[in-house]
Structure formats: C-alpha cells, structure tokens
Amino acid sequence: DGGITQSPKYLFRKEGQNVTLSCEQNLNHDAMYWYRQDPGQGLRLIYYSQIVNDFQKGDIAEGYSVSREKKESFPLTVTSAQKNPTAFYLCATDDPGREANYGYTFGSGTRLTVV
Amino acid sequence: GQQLNQSPQSMFIQEGEDVSMNCTSSSIFNTWLWYKQDPGEGPVLLIALYKAGELTSNGRLTAQFGITRKDSFLNISASIPSDVGIYFCAGMKTSYDKVIFGPGTSLSVIP
Numbered sequence: 001d002g003g004i005t006q007s008p009k010y011l012f013r014k015e016g017q018n019v020t021l022s023c024e025q026n027l028n029h030d031a032m033y034w035y036r037q038d039p040g041q042g043l044r045l046i047y048y049s050q051i052v053n054d055f056q057k058g059d060i061a062e063g064y065s066v067s068r069e070k071k072e073s074f075p076l077t078v079t080s081a082q083k084n085p086t087a088f089y090l091c092a093t094d095d096p097g098r099e100a101n102y103g104y105t106f107g108s109g110t111r112l113t114v115v
Numbered sequence: 116g117q118q119l120n121q122s123p124q125s126m127f128i129q130e131g132e133d134v135s136m137n138c139t140s141s142s143i144f145n146t147w148l149w150y151k152q153d154p155g156e157g158p159v160l161l162i163a164l165y166k167a168g169e170l171t172s173n174g175r176l177t178a179q180f181g182i183t184r185k186d187s188f189l190n191i192s193a194s195i196p197s198d199v200g201i202y203f204c205a206g207m208k209t210s211y212d213k214v215i216f217g218p219g220t221s222l223s224v225i226p
Contacts, residue, residue: 106157
C-alpha cells in the first residue's frame with residue numbers, strides 16, 4: 001500500500017530547541033516538498049528536492065534545514081532560528097514527467113507547537 | 116511569482132445547498148487541480164482537468180477548466196456535513212513545473 005508517512009502527528013518543542021520532522025514515502029516519487037500551513041492560511045513552500053542529494057529553498061526557508069540522502073526520505077529540521085515555528089507542516093511528493101499530471105500527493109501532516 | 120486567487124475566501128451554507136467556488140490566474144495553466152483538506156489532515160486530490168473547456172465530475176463534485184486557461188470552477192451539489200474543509204485550486208504548466216496553489220476556500224456546512 002503506497003503512501004507518505006509523516007511522523008509524529010503532534011510535536012511539542014521548547015523554545016530554543018531544534019526539532020526534526022520525518023517524511024517517508026514508498027511511492028517511488030523523485031520529487032519531495034515541505035509546506036507550512038498557519039491557521040486559516042494557505043500552503044507556503046519551505047524546501048523542495050527533485051532528486052537525491054539535491055534540494056532547493058522555497059519561499060520561506062529561513063530557520064529550516066533539510067536533507068535528501070535517500071529517495072524515500074526528506075526530513076525537515078526546524079531550528080531555533082525559526083522565530084515562529086508553531087504551525088501545521090505538510091510533506092508532499094510528485095512524479096514529474098509522467099504522462100498525466102496528478103499534482104502532489106500529501107502526507108497527513110505534523111502539528112508543531114512551541115511551548 | 117505566479118499567484119492564484121480563489122473566491123470566496125470562506126462560505127457558510129445550509130446542508131443540502133449547492134456550492135460554487137472559483138479560481139483565477141494571471142497566467143495560463145495546462146492542468147488545473149482541485150484538492151480538499153479535511154481538518155487536521157493533508158489535502159487530497161478531488162479532480163484533475165487537462166483541457167480547456169473540460170467538464171469533469173466526481174460524485175457530487177463538478178469542475179471545469181476555463182476556456183481562457185486562466186480560470187477554473189468547482190461546484191458541489193446538495194452539500195452534506197462531511198463536505199466541511201478547505202478547498203484548494205492548483206495549476207501546473209507542465210508536469211515538470213512546481214504546482215501553484217491558491218489560498219483556499221473554507222467551507223462550513225450547517226446541519
């Protein structure tokens with residue numbers, strides 16, 4: 001059963017701590033994305049990776065870091081430099097170049113709260 | 116950068132009513148997508164449109180790819196409580212381009 005797994009579903013962090021959100025996929029998709037969603041807001045792109053060992057900054061990359069050492073995994077680290085990290089984080093994957101465009105497949109999200 | 120506009124921003128409707136929402140862009144897209152996000156979950160693809168003028172249905176949902184390629188519309192007939200959520204439109208130029216998302220329309224259904 002192919003899909004995307006984001007863990008944990010809920011995460012609490014103390015101010016000044018780094019925290020890493022997990023995103024794993026078994027869809028064999030090349031591209032992976034991280035989005036941030038604030039209450040009542042749309043999706044804002046943090047980082048994306050179109051191939052292993054390569055990634056690009058999105059619109060709001062400051063205070064975040066990523067790695068793409070394996071095709072299946074694209075973890076996101078929220079660093080202490082991110083001033084307002086409380087948000088809902090979504091991971092998505094894509095299979096660029098396939099015959100029909102179906103857009104992105106999303107995980108179920110991780111809700112991060114700074115306490 | 117490219118932007119999509121969605122209207123209305125939010126809707127409160129009675130159960131059983133029909134719903135219409137739209138999405139506009141200053142750029143041409145070759146694929147239009149409609150997603151629904153349930154509270155606390157990730158967005159799920161509802162309908163994909165590939166040709167200008169195309170009308171596609173998925174149960175009570177019907178979406179249209181605008182003739183100008185710069186807009187798309189989503190209609191929901193006979194709304195039910197489980198239709199509650201945020202509806203996002205999205206556009207793509209080619210399958211190699213990033214998906215551009217609209218800001219979403221929040222739908223609330225009053226039983």
